[in-house]
Amino acid sequence: MRKSLVIAAFGALLASPSNAVSADINVCIWGTITGPDALVNGMSYGARDYFEYLNEAEGGIEGHKVHTVLLDGRYKLDEEQKNYRRCVSEENAVFINGWSTGAVKSLRDQIQSDAVPFMTDSHSSEVLDPKKFPYIFMAGPTYEQQILIGLRSAAKAGGKRVVIMHANNEYGRAPVEVVRKSGAIEEMGLELVDQIEFPFDTQDLTGQILRVKNIDPDLVFVQASTPQMLVVLRDAAKVGLPASLFMGNMYNISPAIPEQLGASAEGFRSIQLYADFGSDIPAMKDINKYGESNTIEKRDTYYMKGWYQGIAMSTAIRNAVKKAGGVPDDLVAFRNSVRDEMENLPSLDTGGITPVVNYANHQGPTQARISEIKGGSYTAVGEWIDAE
Amino acid sequence: MSLRQIIILITVALAVMVVLPGLGRYGAYIVYVVAIASIGALALNLLIGYCGQISFCHGGLLGVGAYAAGNIGNAGQDMVVALVGAGIVTAFVSVMIGLPALRLRGLYFAISTLAAQFILEYLFRLIEPWTHGVSGLLIQPAPFFGLDLSNDRGYAAIAVGLLVMSLIAVSRLLRTDLGRRFILIRDSEIVARGMGVNVARTKLWAFAISGFLAGMSGGLLAFTSRIAAPEAFEIALSVDYVAMIIVGGLGSLPGAVIGAGFVVLLPEVAQRIGETFGAATQTAALREMVFGLLIILFLIHEPRGLNSLASRAVRRLRRTSGPLSNNKRSSASDLEMTQARL
Numbered sequence: 001m002r003k004s005l006v007i008a009a010f011g012a013l014l015a016s017p018s019n020a021v022s023a024d025i026n027v028c029i030w031g032t033i034t035g036p037d038a039l040v041n042g043m044s045y046g047a048r049d050y051f052e053y054l055n056e057a058e059g060g061i062e063g064h065k066v067h068t069v070l071l072d073g074r075y076k077l078d079e080e081q082k083n084y085r086r087c088v089s090e091e092n093a094v095f096i097n098g099w100s101t102g103a104v105k106s107l108r109d110q111i112q113s114d115a116v117p118f119m120t121d122s123h124s125s126e127v128l129d130p131k132k133f134p135y136i137f138m139a140g141p142t143y144e145q146q147i148l149i150g151l152r153s154a155a156k157a158g159g160k161r162v163v164i165m166h167a168n169n170e171y172g173r174a175p176v177e178v179v180r181k182s183g184a185i186e187e188m189g190l191e192l193v194d195q196i197e198f199p200f201d202t203q204d205l206t207g208q209i210l211r212v213k214n215i216d217p218d219l220v221f222v223q224a225s226t227p228q229m230l231v232v233l234r235d236a237a238k239v240g241l242p243a244s245l246f247m248g249n250m251y252n253i254s255p256a257i258p259e260q261l262g263a264s265a266e267g268f269r270s271i272q273l274y275a276d277f278g279s280d281i282p283a284m285k286d287i288n289k290y291g292e293s294n295t296i297e298k299r300d301t302y303y304m305k306g307w308y309q310g311i312a313m314s315t316a317i318r319n320a321v322k323k324a325g326g327v328p329d330d331l332v333a334f335r336n337s338v339r340d341e342m343e344n345l346p347s348l349d350t351g352g353i354t355p356v357v358n359y360a361n362h363q364g365p366t367q368a369r370i371s372e373i374k375g376g377s378y379t380a381v382g383e384w385i386d387a388e
Numbered sequence: 389m390s391l392r393q394i395i396i397l398i399t400v401a402l403a404v405m406v407v408l409p410g411l412g413r414y415g416a417y418i419v420y421v422v423a424i425a426s427i428g429a430l431a432l433n434l435l436i437g438y439c440g441q442i443s444f445c446h447g448g449l450l451g452v453g454a455y456a457a458g459n460i461g462n463a464g465q466d467m468v469v470a471l472v473g474a475g476i477v478t479a480f481v482s483v484m485i486g487l488p489a490l491r492l493r494g495l496y497f498a499i500s501t502l503a504a505q506f507i508l509e510y511l512f513r514l515i516e517p518w519t520h521g522v523s524g525l526l527i528q529p530a531p532f533f534g535l536d537l538s539n540d541r542g543y544a545a546i547a548v549g550l551l552v553m554s555l556i557a558v559s560r561l562l563r564t565d566l567g568r569r570f571i572l573i574r575d576s577e578i579v580a581r582g583m584g585v586n587v588a589r590t591k592l593w594a595f596a597i598s599g600f601l602a603g604m605s606g607g608l609l610a611f612t613s614r615i616a617a618p619e620a621f622e623i624a625l626s627v628d629y630v631a632m633i634i635v636g637g638l639g640s641l642p643g644a645v646i647g648a649g650f651v652v653l654l655p656e657v658a659q660r661i662g663e664t665f666g667a668a669t670q671t672a673a674l675r676e677m678v679f680g681l682l683i684i685l686f687l688i689h690e691p692r693g694l695n696s697l698a699s700r701a702v703r704r705l706r707r708t709s710g711p712l713s714n715n716k717r718s719s720a721s722d723l724e725m726t727q728a729r730l
Contacts (some may be wrong), residue, residue, distance in 0.1 A: 033669055033672045033673070034672050034673050034675065034676065069663075070668065070669070071659065071668075072655075072659065072668075072669075072672040074655070077613060077615070077617070077619070077620045078421060078613070078620075079655065080655070081417070081547065081612075081613055082414075082417060084539065085413050085414040085417045086414045088413065088414075089413040089414045090412065090413050090414045102524060102615065102619060102620075103522070103525065104619050105615060106524075106526075106613050106614045106615035107614075109614065110614075126523075168522065169522050169618075169619060170522040170523050170524065170617065170619070172522075173521070174522060174523055280513065297669070308578045332580070
């Protein structure tokens with residue numbers, strides 16, 4: 001019995017890549033299925049589900065079934081590097097959708113030499129450069145642009161003094177440094193009165209929040225993920241600061257915030273890049289149709305991001321297949337063609353998830369809007385603001 | 389390690405290198421990740437398994453090696469120079485971390501290494517000119533003895549070669565007076581002192597040698613991942629390495645390799661089994677729990693780790709394949725006793 005189990009395990013290890021060969025078009029996705037960022041992994045499920053939806057609703061892309069592999073990167077560099085190699089050389093993916101900033105930074109030269117189109121879930125400006133990294137594409141404004149959008153809205157509302165809080169990792173510190181050094185804050189007529197760094201795995205920020213209370217700013221922009229934002233808002237309520245004083249980035253639109261904090265979260269604002277799950281947009285009809293016969297793992301704005309990424313990637317693949325009159329036998333040529341088509345995407349309709357976009361800038365949409373927690377759920381409180 | 393075992397080891401390594409070109413990039417990646425982890429686990433096993441100095445800062449030491457190798461490589465040096473340099477720098481840092489061991493023992497020393505881990509993590513973020521802070525140090529490919537081996541198969545060959553050299557070197561070391569002094573200190577510091585062993589100096593040698601190997605392992609990791617970032621060398625990595633040597637077998641050379649292979653490959657095997665049964669997401673969520681349970685089971689039922697299980701399996705295989713002569717039986721039994729002692 002034990003011997004059979006061992007043989008089965010190794011058999012599975014060796015045999016499963018062969019699944020990839022039978023499909024015409026292979027797409028590979030990795031996200032944090034388990035790990036510290038798992039709260040926002042709806043984007044990986046969303047992208048996978050879009051390709052599955054295409055298979056079910058349209059028989060794939062131009063009649064070719066899409067084989068989609070979803071892997072767990074666990075927010076660990078070595079795991080993500082392993083996934084990348086599997087996607088490139090075992091799954092023969094024509095498009096890869098990968099997760100963390102660190103992984104994309106370490107892989108960016110290899111992505112270039114492998115010449116494989118890569119949709120990054122990271123919004124770091126360090127991996128966005130159509131000339132230096134012509135195969136890397138992003139799904140919206142960079143973290144820096146999101147900070148600027150947030151601060152701009154504060155300036156527009158008459159705010160003068162701002163505090164920026166951020167986690168002590170790259171995701172937290174790097175974008176803030178870029179914005180601070182750019183002089184953009186002063187150009188908006190704002191004064192950065194304090195910059196407070198805290199541990200990424202923090203459980204208590206009472207001391208830091210008391211510091212904020214003493215400063216009495218007009219806005220506190222927090223560059224962190226949802227778990228840290230929960231701590232910030234909890235401790236703010238503890239010392240009597242309203243949630244409306246705080247603003248977060250795209251990774252703070254999580255149902256976990258109003259669910260766990262209740263009334264203490266009322267008035268908290270976030271940068272919203274994608275439509276809410278369940279909003280009245282055309283894409284939602286497709287999602288609901290898919291959900292009738294499948295399980296939707298996450299029902300949040302990150303799932304919408306993934307769905308939108310699926311739309312963008314599949315449109316480029318479709319255009320490449322159309323152009324070649326079928327799926328090219330030469331994978332290298334196919335990947336290059338998909339990259340070119342991605343870059344030349346005309347005004348792409350994302351079914352209302354984002355404003356209409358094109359990918360000449362490798363970034364897609366550059367707009368965002370502010371979303372506020374009202375009555376226990378996020379509500380868009382303004383029009384789309386262009387970061388540029 | 390006998391001459392016969394060394395020959396077998398080299399033959400296996402050569403066989404792996406011959407097979408490498410046919411493995412593909414993914415296969416080659418798996419080979420070098422396991423080989424690099426094995427070198428790191430071997431370094432930690434030397435310290436904990438053979439010298440009895442419990443350390444929880446191995447992840448930090450790998451980080452020191454990674455940053456050192458990255459900086460030397462980025463300065464235009466050959467990878468060999470970078471790896472040796474990383475080994476020397478890390479050996480120095482390891483000795484510094486080992487200094488409290490001259491006054492502290494057991495759990496108290498383990499806590500001091502934990503503190504060292506946190507200090508190293510902090511320094512990785514702080515010393516920006518050397519580490520590039522939270523952004524991490526991007527590392528350029530470096531030639532290996534002037535050859536361009538900066539691809540997955542090349543790295544796999546280098547890592548396997550270094551692993552074999554490390555295994556042979558450590559096994560030879562354990563047969564020297566110094567190696568025997570390590571084991572004596574592990575078994576009883578009081579007896580070691582009574583026998584005239586300079587305990588302080590011997591411990592520092594263990595830290596230096598272990599640090600050198602950890603530095604080379606970290607250096608290789610840096611060249612293969614092309615980045616050294618603080619988040620990659622946190623306490624979780626140190627715990628992974630302790631798990632490797634517990635699962636593989638404390639105080640056993642093959643145990644370090646088996647444990648490293650087990651810890652590195654377990655997520656992959658879980659993923660593939662999940663995919664085969666259409667439940668990859670579920671197995672991904674269960675993986676950490678299964679890993680933790682396995683460690684508990686090993687600690688309870690087989691504290692000597694997978695290596696001991698493998699030895700028993702080999703003996704059973706021999707028994708089923710034919711009766712052993714009395715001489716062979718006794719030499720097998722001697723081997724088992726020696727392994728148990730080690």
